[in-house]
Amino acid sequence: MTEMEFQLSAIIKCSGSLTGISSAEIADFVLYCNETLLKKGAPKGGGAAIDWWNVAEEKLELKLVSDRYVRVHDALLRLKKELAKFLGKHRIGLRGVEIQVYEMTLDWDEDWQLKKLPFVKQMNQENGRLKLSLDVDEFALGNRIPDRLLKLLGDKKEAAKWKGKSEHWELLFESEKKPYYFDKDPTEEMLNRGWIRHAAGRGQFIYGPQITKIFRAFERILFDEIFTPLGYEEMIFPKLVTWDVWKRSGHAKGIYPEAYYVCTPKSRDPEYWEEVMDYYKVTNEVPLDMIMERIENVGGMCYAQCPPSWVFLQGKTMPDDILPIKVFDRSGTSHRYESGGIHGIERLDEFHRVEIVWIGKKEQVIEHSKQLQDKYRHIFEEILGIEWREAWVTPWFMAQEGKAGLSELKEAGTTDYEAVLPYSGKLLEFQNVSVNGNKYPKGFNVKLQSGEELWSGCSGVGLQRWAAVFLAQKGFDRDNWPVKFRDVVGELPEVFRFL
């Protein structure tokens, strides 16, 4: 039994009756297909074949079988082309193809549970084999739906295999132990002090003048220590992200449970919305069901920050001598539908991040990521004086994909910065530096004049995460803050008081 088996039954409709063509001539054609045409590109003994055929007036009915090499839908395409030539000699044309049966069978462990698959109308799982019956037409075959379905099954198999196993984690650097000056939750403390207040949304705060000044001090540090000395320039990246961007960045594969979705009105005509407005005015209730009928989804709110910026370069070719490019964006909020319950400023649905992006050739990008890491160490050690560590983190199944093992994979990968929150004893991932390889230039079709491969890296500085770590370790008594940081912050403003 071969690993994968495919079976396809189809009716090919022609412009005239086929009964005038002799059976022998058709049998010769089928023989040629089975011995030559449908075997091309397959290893010896492999490939596709016409297993059965029948002529009924202007219809040719046939059944194709194959292994993984010339899959039946590819075989059908080859066959159609050849058949058109063959029938052309008899002045008969092809009119269309009706797919009656499409089945695939492959090895499948019973533990890898499946519920529902797109384009699959029936599935059977027994004796270590999975048999799928597909609901596809010629158009779907042209779009390679069966191939993508097999890729999806491969992904599910990998995910099932590694489920529950932790990621690969490797310590790169660890700071000295530092004294902790605080043992409470800084979010609670800020709420009590009136520095922040829960906003109306989930995982969302309003930030008062004191903590905003601390955030801006973090930005000041980034300017003084990174942007100015390393030659960064500021850009403004879009904050509404359309599906087209997420298709290119790969987020469209899995962002769904965590996205904040954005929808636009199907019409801007006030009359289209009059019923909604009237309902609200009469009931003081916003009619959410009526709204859902009148809007359409176009994408989501900023999630990873750098993907939409790549549209600036999309389809362009750049001269090599302008590399490396170094830009940053701090023009808006990021939004993630985070898991469960109440959480402080260390895990938010709405947060503020300075996104740092660098683009260059492979060596330039790797080299620059090391420069950045040096700068961050300096900031955390000399200016914020926090206790932290750096780790190289990769999910196991990704690590396994690397052909030459972990060491080579490490060239493109993520360094996470982690720090202890004394009040809970838990580690918070408060920063990252990622080398993304050629992922984005490839996804957005950006090229280099020399033809060399273009790489990129990004690093997100979450202002709330920095504050969560700093305040959790250093507390709210400014005398315990490092002098250098105190100088950058200046006095904290007092604007509001409440009774």
Place this chain on the structure above:
Amino acid sequence: MTEMEFQLSAIIKCSGSLTGISSAEIADFVLYCNETLLKKGAPKGGGAAIDWWNVAEEKLELKLVSDRYVRVHDALLRLKKELAKFLGKHRIGLRGVEIQVYEMTLDWDEDWQLKKLPFVKQMNQENGRLKLSLDVDEFALGNRIPDRLLKLLGDKKEAAKWKGKSEHWELLFESEKKPYYFDKDPTEEMLNRGWIRHAAGRGQFIYGPQITKIFRAFERILFDEIFTPLGYEEMIFPKLVTWDVWKRSGHAKGIYPEAYYVCTPKSRDPEYWEEVMDYYKVTNEVPLDMIMERIENVGGMCYAQCPPSWVFLQGKTMPDDILPIKVFDRSGTSHRYESGGIHGIERLDEFHRVEIVWIGKKEQVIEHSKQLQDKYRHIFEEILGIEWREAWVTPWFMAQEGKAGLSELKEAGTTDYEAVLPYSGKLLEFQNVSVNGNKYPKGFNVKLQSGEELWSGCSGVGLQRWAAVFLAQKGFDRDNWPVKFRDVVGELPEVFRFL
């Protein structure tokens, strides 16, 4: 014929048969209601009355009529209370009320077209009268649905009356004529120069290093000329706005055609989204219909910028001596679903605005708005050197609402800043200063210790609008820019080049 007529038929269900109570006793009760209870608060000759009644076992059937004064639904409430007392003497309780008919009739011009109204099952418009038959239960009457429906009709009448008439416009100040150095569309020029590029979304751009530096120069000017000398502090306002905020700010009445709606997943469970992910992986198409079934609307993206900040003060009482409060926010994007076609950076769906908010007593807020206006005049005249004018603008129907005419209304109102775009000859509204009266403190229930009324004002500085005006009038040759502005901007960075 009185201006408004109401009619209501209801069945009041009781806990026991009413047949044991004499007709005379009930007639006395009805007489008392008609002469006293249902007339209280109405002018002589006005009020409600029981027009007909009938006892059928444990049911009391009745028909109420009224004019505008003690509307039938209010009459029904009074009656129920009194009836409970009356029946109590016979040891009978009330069990429920079933509304069979609710009709209202009022004067209505045939030109004021109506299509559909909430809670209205039938409407007739003839001889200058509108008759509405309502589908309401006791709960809806308790929620004052008929009153709100009348308010809605009043709004529609006003809107119909003023339809097509322009707003009230009054010139407050006009700068000197200035030389124009450019006659093209600055958006086109920036696209050609590679300063900006259309992003993937509607009315959305990605801003390169040069124009971003100009935006940041505008912010620098705001700091130097306004925030520092006038004692402003920075805050961070939320950028996802929930319906609760828009209900309090009033936007829920009419924002619908222009909003960017935000929806969250109904579940964060990856299994809930597996079908969506699988569909995408197999087709490379994002299944928008499947997404719409799995998300729910919670509000929208930032539209007016200051409303969600009021949650910081919601329900609080402040001491008088901290006033006036002066804060600003520049932490993210604003989004409006703008009308039609292609448009440049002067009318965008995604734009960047510095929002300035001041809060105080009435005199403080008005006084501060004048200070701000002086500062803006200085900036536009001395630093940007543009040609502009200021106008006080109010829609006519709002102006009409003012009891003492325009002059008093002007205390709370909007000053618009307009400038000519030489390439089109059109005026662009590029800035505003608004005194909002007590609207926000009232909507968000913010009070002052002294009990005095709290007012507020806001002013939005749209960075793209400032750039549109400045570049349209001054062009891209830096030699034509005012020296003071050139000094603030510094050199424009060159980061990207394309083949």
